Amino acid sequence: MDSEQIxxxxxxxxxxxxxxxxxxxxxxxxxxxxxxxxxxxQLDQCWDLLRQRRARIDAGENPDTAEVRPVGEVExxxx
Numbered sequence: 771m772d773s774e775q776i777x778x779x780x781x782x783x784x785x786x787x788x789x790x791x792x793x794x795x796x797x798x799x800x801x802x803x804x805x806x807x808x809x810x811x812q813l814d815q816c817w818d819l820l821r822q823r824r825a826r827i828d829a830g831e832n833p834d835t836a837e838v839r840p841v842g843e844v845e846x847x848x849x
Contacts, residue, residue, distance in 0.1 A: 773823055773833070780816045783809050811841045818844045 771779075787809045790802060815838050822836035 771819070773820060776816050776820050776823075780813060783813050783816070787813075811845065814844045815839065815841065 787806065790806055790809070793802075819836055819838055823833035826833045826836055
């Protein structure tokens with residue numbers, strides 16, 4: 771996945787997140803929370819992948835060697 775594809779995926783995920791947050795009651799709160807958590811995890815993975823690609827470019831390496839890291843690893847980063 772190249773940087774443009776990653777940005778497009780981030781935009782789709784943000785739209786989904788906004789839609790879920792603005793949606794009225796309908797689904798159970800548990801389902802709603804699970805969907806938001808899943809989107810948040812995917813967003814974190816996408817941003818991490820972009821950072822990896824940029825770091826590889828800055829280091830003169832091939833950005834296509836960057837890989838999506840597991841949620842547990844990405845979620846454990848300190849901000």
